[in-house]
Amino acid sequence: MKTVFLFLAILFSTSIGYAQGFLKTAGTKIVNAKGENVLLRGIGLGGWMLQEGYMLRVYREAQQHRIRARAEELVGPERTQEFYDAWLKNHTTKADIDAMKAWGFNSVRLPMHFNLYTLPVDKEPVAGRQTWLEKGFAITDSLLAWCKANQMYLILDLHAAPGGQGNDLNISDRDGSKPSLWENEAHQQKTIALWRKLAERYKNEPWIGAYDVLNEPNWGFEDPQSDKNGLKEKSNVLLKKLMVDITKAIREVDQQHIIIIEGNGWGNNYNGILPPWDKNMVLSFHKYWNYNNEQSIAHILRFREQYQVPVWLGETGENSNVWFTEAIRLLETHNIGWAWWPLKKLGSNNPLEVPMNADYQAVLDHWNDPKKPKPSAEQAYRGLMELANSTRFDKNIYHKDVIDAMIRQPFSRETKPFDANLVNGNAVIPAVGYDLGINGEAYYDLDTANYRVSDPKKNTAGNKGRGYRNDGVDIGKDDSYYVSDIETGEWLQYTIDVTQKGTYKLKLLVSAENANGKITLLLDGKKAGNELAVPAGKWQALDAGSITLSKGKHKLRVLAGTGGFNLKELQFSK
Template sequence: MTLHLDKFVQVSGEDFKVNGEKIVFRGFGLGSWMNLEHFMIGLPGTDTMIKNAFAEVYGEERSHAFFDRFLLEFVDEKDFEFLKKIGVNSLRIPFNYKYFIDDQHPNHYKNEGFAYLDHIVALCEKYEIYAILDLHSVPGGQNPDWHCDTNSGLPLFWEYGALRDSVIGLWGHIAHYYKDQPWIAAYDIVNEPSMVTNANVFNEFYDKVITEIRKYDQHHIIFIEGNKFTTDFTMIDPIDDPQVAYEFHFYPFVDEPAVLTPEMDRARRIEIFKDAFEQLVSIREKYKRPLWCGELGLVFEKEQIDFQMTIIEDMLDLCEANDVSWALWTYKDAATMGIVYPREETPWRQLTEEIKQVWNQHKEQEKGEALVDYMAETYFKPISIEQRYPLQFRMRTIMQVICVEQILKPYLQKRTWEEIYELPESFHWDQCEHWSELADLIVKYTKA
């Protein structure tokens, strides 16, 4: 087979190029597809907890059939026609390691994950949209939060070399499989590392992953993410590999919640965004490589959508002004952060709106902190903010177990298997609507 290198996206100085022509990635993440996220999909629990609940209620075989259907019907040709229409040129594809690694037999890879990835990659190729493969969950968890499917609230991935070795081998396996596919632009090694305390471990992991990938694949870009949910790059040494680039995520309202209020003057909000963004973009001086903002976005509310579009516009303007590629989080979900979402009357929304009456995902961190404080003050002494922050993640994993047992399972048990099996249809394009305001804004940048 002849490999046409001119079709691969490549790193060239501080730019991405295809056949010598500069390209800026402008696109979306396909969040909550191959790695369920509770607040986006509307079901409490981590990816594994949710799937185990389905298996306990309906049986392993039916649970597998349900999620197979979900994965193959979540997006289709009409979604890609829409993406193409608004000028999107890239799609970040998150996936859970469990589609490839059996925890009981970590050295024998499963290949079911390729069936699902191939489904999307084939559509990317057909519509000439670049795919970026994002390992969103690794054994033990790369950060303490639910979106890496941790059941401990601890980033154990960075504590055990054996866990890292399994992922190093997995990336070699994936690279060998996709080495000749030019419509895959890059490999995003691990999503949002956090609470990494050992710089040697961090750098050694990236070095070993790159070495393993390059045994099979010399051409695909490799994205490196920083610590503290990929906002802190102080630990990461520059890497010599010519096809390495760097990725950060931009959620400035985490530290400054007031920017999400209409009362704040827009000029002041832009100033806060600019200061936060410039700190992240400063890593270009350190690495002399192109940058990608692999995630930015917010939870959309119908009553505030016009105001919220100004927030998205202010963030995207910073990316464009600083020559930074970007991906909005996310493309489709159960009416949370997605530009596309099922209509209110669809069965999926009916189920999740019912669950919302007793489970509010946005209060999880607040409740976790309150429970840690209660425990400390009742049985020990009050603890510091520094101690409370990591402990609330561990408390939230306990809360998630309870929510699955007391909320998710009972709501599933109220529905027949036939009703449940039809749920994925709610994500079909003709069952969905989209934020036209966001679509129009994106066209401003893609000039579709």
């Protein structure tokens, strides 16, 4: 009967969702209803339902409930509620999902905070009963509608479980003074009931891609003192039991959807958890700050082959474009789908950046260092509300270099212009407008990514200035952005578009602490002019002589024969 119904749905439905059907597992693959391999390329909406402190640049008392309490101390409960209402309304909208589709993604991971769907255990009017809140379900319904309109899969992820699922407190908004998920049976029963409720609501939605039942558990069951995050845990008995119980509750109402499980130790410790107990199950793992080589994913590949189960990288990111490109190339070589983290925050190493404002900076200064002045209630309110409004898509700063590094660069050595770089008489090309492309093709930089998990010494690599672009190239800022800390052997390539042929004078705006720097120019692969000596001093225009340019596009490289200088502009005059 199910086969007949599926056939009729495919035959008569005009919805592409039903044409592709529910995702399911087939051996080591995730497939659609046609049996076609589906490689999930997605982004997690971190910071929306659940604020992790670092995304707001809060580094002290950084759980969401503490951030909220401290906001109430500054502006009062009513204005704090106004801030959170605006945050939820603005942070993720249809415009964000439309953009993700246009960029080339096919899936979205929603990190859910339980308290938008149900009351905390200690606030339930009747102990043991579940009070359901419409707000979280309504937000999820809207997000699902936007995903369906774009033919994108939505993966539901319980990011903050009742009581909190780990000792990394910020991830799950856990209050460390209260019993955790693992120390309170009522928390566990609420978690199970929530998943049953979600499955009941979305059981007939084919654009729900899967249920990611518990994000990054990190708990030391056997040795809570010296292994508090469960990295060395051998049995994981309570973790497995809870995930089995969640699976049973889901399957009571929903036989269709994939169930995704995560190991202990932030998603990677599967000791005692396997083999899978459901025929439609996917193993998730998380990957941060390690090398992008076969060894880094060997454990999950081994599980995939041993248990004939698909695997999925449910969370990764927070690094440079070089690392992003390397990771995606590695993953897709092995047919492993992925969800990047996050779509937006305060910071430039994600597709969208939430801009800072001066009033909110005053709030941060006080929160991160109580010795600094406390902002007035009015200043704090202005800062918080402007921050909430700046989370809106049309207020975000779009980082096309991040998208290019994720979607195009893993599969192409081609370079593309970052800006138009028109040369038509007098022209100024910012040094930070070097080409888009992989390291070694669009530019060459010596320290390109953060690999601190694999090598603690490599924990500061990438763009030292952490602004404007996210490549390995270091970028600083005074009155404008510039390329900083240029080392010997590094180079930058600029695709210039000459609309008026002729001979042009070229000057480079440089600065240096010492007069050691040497620059060589290459035009379309050939040396142009003599080697240039960089003088010591603040910004000054270094005369590079004259170059003859025919009409059309040319590639100009600025090579540091000897480093130790900064570069702000390339100045052309005919």
